[in-house]
Amino acid sequence: MNPAQKVAAALLFGSILQGAALGQSLVYDNTANLRTNVVYRFSKEYGDEVALAPGYRTISQFAFQYFGDFNPTNRLDATAKVRFYANNGPDADPGPKVIAMPGASPLWESDSFPLLTGYNIVSLDVPWVEVPNVLIWTVQFSGVTGANKDAAGLALADPPTVGGVLADGKVGSFWDAWIRNDPNRADSWSLINFGFRENDPKANFYARIHAVPEPSTWALMVSGGVLLALAVRRRS
Secondary structure, three states, rough: OHHHHHHHEEEEHHHHHHHHHHHOOOEEEOOOOEEEEEEEOOOOOEEEEEOOOOOEEEEEEEEEEEEEEEEEOOOOOEEEEEEEEOOOOOEEEOOOOOEEEEOOOEEOOOOOOOOOOEEEEEEEEEEEEEEEOOOOEEEEEEEEOOEEEEEEEEEOOOOOOEEEOOOOOOHHHHOOOOEEEOOOOOOEEEEOOOOOOOOOOOOOOOOOEEOOOOOOHHHHHHHHHHHHHHHHHHOO
């Protein structure tokens, strides 16, 4: 590669990185109001249904916080993985109101990662997963039983500060969450809540979600960068 080609490649790569940085938007944030005195150590797959703020719908980064309460010497196999679902599963409400469970197949799931003790923030790069306006995110805890000193659970935070506006005026998330009772059944989800009085804990979990423009937008940007590279090469 001659010097002009190297410059063109650097310009192309730099333009892509700059576009990614400028194009990324925060579509959900519930990290400002962490509750460190309450953790529900279900040690199952559970998580939150969130409405995303106006903007992009291709997820690029996801962060959450959990609490590990176990002996790490005895629990070398304690792991977790994150899943994203659409809310298009069976109806969870026996009444006239339709409340759709998470879909049978996740939109995306992360690799398993080891659990640590205490409070831990996990930040994951997501491979540009397209999601709907309402997203269900969960964490599957494995290798812990849920018993005292052998458990893990999501950190609570409320209220969210960034998200879509819900029918009742809340931002981002209602005061309930989803839990999967049988890991072998796609229709075993149920809603959980921790009370609806003013001072009761709310089933909203610490999380932050970033999104970027859809892939077709990036394709246009990259093609523009290629044209720039070719122009530099021709002038050299």
